[in-house]
Amino acid sequence: MKFCSHCGASLVVKIPPGEDRERHVCDQCGTIHYQNPKIIAGCIPEWEDRILLCRRAIEPRLGLWTLPAGFMELGETLEQAATRETLEEACAEVDELQLYTVLSLPHVDQVHVFFRSRLIRPDFAPGVESLETALFHESEIPWEELAFSTVRKTLRDFFQDRRQGSFTVRVTHLPPATGAAKIRSTDTSRSGAGRNVAKT
Amino acid sequence: MKFCSHCGASLVVKIPPGEDRERHVCDQCGTIHYQNPKIIAGCIPEWEDRILLCRRAIEPRLGLWTLPAGFMELGETLEQAATRETLEEACAEVDELQLYTVLSLPHVDQVHVFFRSRLIRPDFAPGVESLETALFHESEIPWEELAFSTVRKTLRDFFQDRRQGSFTVRVTHLPPATGAAKIRSTDTSRSGAGRNVAKT
Numbered sequence: 001m002k003f004c005s006h007c008g009a010s011l012v013v014k015i016p017p018g019e020d021r022e023r024h025v026c027d028q029c030g031t032i033h034y035q036n037p038k039i040i041a042g043c044i045p046e047w048e049d050r051i052l053l054c055r056r057a058i059e060p061r062l063g064l065w066t067l068p069a070g071f072m073e074l075g076e077t078l079e080q081a082a083t084r085e086t087l088e089e090a091c092a093e094v095d096e097l098q099l100y101t102v103l104s105l106p107h108v109d110q111v112h113v114f115f116r117s118r119l120i121r122p123d124f125a126p127g128v129e130s131l132e133t134a135l136f137h138e139s140e141i142p143w144e145e146l147a148f149s150t151v152r153k154t155l156r157d158f159f160q161d162r163r164q165g166s167f168t169v170r171v172t173h174l175p176p177a178t179g180a181a182k183i184r185s186t187d188t189s190r191s192g193a194g195r196n197v198a199k200t
Numbered sequence: 201m202k203f204c205s206h207c208g209a210s211l212v213v214k215i216p217p218g219e220d221r222e223r224h225v226c227d228q229c230g231t232i233h234y235q236n237p238k239i240i241a242g243c244i245p246e247w248e249d250r251i252l253l254c255r256r257a258i259e260p261r262l263g264l265w266t267l268p269a270g271f272m273e274l275g276e277t278l279e280q281a282a283t284r285e286t287l288e289e290a291c292a293e294v295d296e297l298q299l300y301t302v303l304s305l306p307h308v309d310q311v312h313v314f315f316r317s318r319l320i321r322p323d324f325a326p327g328v329e330s331l332e333t334a335l336f337h338e339s340e341i342p343w344e345e346l347a348f349s350t351v352r353k354t355l356r357d358f359f360q361d362r363r364q365g366s367f368t369v370r371v372t373h374l375p376p377a378t379g380a381a382k383i384r385s386t387d388t389s390r391s392g393a394g395r396n397v398a399k400t
Contacts, residue, residue, distance in 0.1 A: 001205045005233070008203035008210075018328070021273070033205070036238045037272050039311060072237050073221070077304035077373040078311060099371040102299060102313075104277035111239060111278060113302075128218065169369045171299040173277040 006031045037109040040150075041081035042069020044158055045094050047119040050135035051155070053142075054089045057131045061147035067114060067154065068092070082115045090133045092124040101154045104173035112150040116158070116167065138162075149177045206231045237309040240350075241281035242269020244358055245294050247319040250335035251355070253342075254289045257331045261347035267314060267354065268292070282315045290333045292324040301354045304373035312350040316358070316367065338362075349377045 001024045004011055009028035016023055016032050024033040044067055045052035053065045068089040072081040079097045086094050094117035103112040124133045136142075138159045146152045153174060161167045201224045204211055209228035216223055216232050224233040244267055245252035253265045268289040272281040279297045286294050294317035303312040324333045336342075338359045346352045353374060361367045 003203055003205050003208035005201045005203050005205045005211075008208050010208075011205075034271070035274055037274060037276070038236045039239065071234070072311075074235055074237060074309045075306050076237070077306050078302065078371070079304070079373075080306070099302060099369060102278065102302070104279070106275050106277050106280070109274045111272075169299060171278070173279075 001033060001035075004029060004031055005033065035109075037104075037106075037111055039072040039078070039081070040069050040110055040112045041072045041078050041085065042067050042112070042114050043082045043086045043094050043097070043117040044100060044114055044154065045086055045090070045092055045117050045119045045124075047122050047135055050137055051141070051158075052086075052090055052092055052119060052124055052133060052135055054126065054130040055132040055134075056129065056147055057126070058129050063131065064145050064147035065142050065151075066147040067151050069112070069114065069151075078113055079115065082113070082117070086117070087127075089127045089130050090124045091127055092133070093120045094118060095120055098167070099169055100167065101150070101157060102169070102171045103150045103153060105150070106173060107176045112148075114150070114154045149174050201233060201235075204229060204231055205233070235309075237304075237306075237311055239272040239278070239281070240269050240310055240312045241272050241278050241285060242267050242312070242314050243282045243286045243294050243297070243317040244300060244314055244354065245286055245290070245292055245317050245319045245324075247322050247335055250337055251341070251358075252286075252290055252292055252319060252324055252333060252335055254326070254330040255332040255334075256329065256347055257326070258329050263331070264345050264347035265342050265351075266347040267351050269312070269314065269351075278313055279315065282313070282317070286317070287327075289327045289330050290324045291327055292333070293320045294318060295320055298367070299369055300367065301350070301357060302369070302371045303350045303353060305350070306373060307376045312348075314350070314354045349374050 002011060004026035007029040009026050011024045011026055013022050014025055016025055054068050055065050056062050068086040070085040083094055086092050096118040097115040100116045101114045126133050141155060157170050202211060204226035207229040209226050211224045211226055213222050214225055216225055254268050255265050256262050268286040270285040283294055286292050296318040297315040300316045301314045326333050341355060357370050
């Protein structure tokens, strides 16, 4: 962030009066440009005892599997965002959304929120951001080819809770990813100004 | 948003190729400036059977009562944001945070998240953004002088659940506020570029 989006003047980084941390400030028009974490909302679409996953057609993590999820847009509720992303990425309609995981990722300034949900019909297909969509039994989940740590955490908790017959909302934070998924990522930017890119 | 924060050129509003909605786009450097909802995190600080509230020293809703809460900052977890806001607004330390309400406010592009929490000691005082801080029994809550609809909803649910002896995570969305709190608000801007301002 170099220029004021309000007046076009150059920005400086400094602690504004009365605040306790550095901000991007415009000395010309006085605007303080706050930056805040972004929300990723997604679904765990269930059809009988199987879960719908999408194989990513875009970076980061191209070719890896994910739950349908993406950046919450202005004017949406969390449930609307999760439902829209499921429709966009998997051409699938869901209902009966129940909050399941709320995962802070402070190293990338994101909060990931997943809802359990019911696939209304077993109809799905790859959206433009997906290469492939498929239903998976627990034993078929491609654990080594999951795109994001939040998806892995959400699916592990989901199957554990399902075996025990009771679901509890899970709230935690995750550290930076390690291992295969990280190595295959091509996006390490923290910029909020480029393409809305999910990161873990 | 008029100018590109990356290169300083004028922005245009248009639907970028492959997308389905208008964005602020820089035709000079190609940057798409995404805008996304912001997260407000806060606490319900409990001391024995009383709740800690703060009377606001700043707009919007100056003079009205609120739970300690504010904008989540970069690099934080949800729990860290809620804890920090409680320390800043009420000089109070909390622990044992438990997610309680998750409230989408699509009309102001915010998601409010409140945690039940334990006041570590009955020590508190107004921070710079508060005029007054105090512990309230349920019968003492100033229902007609609460600053935000999300605070009212969270407190109503909290006391109902407490009477029933069991707390459930509440996930919903709220419409624009009506009544006294709205009339007394002086902030109706949707800008994300000014002071981080909580709105309902």
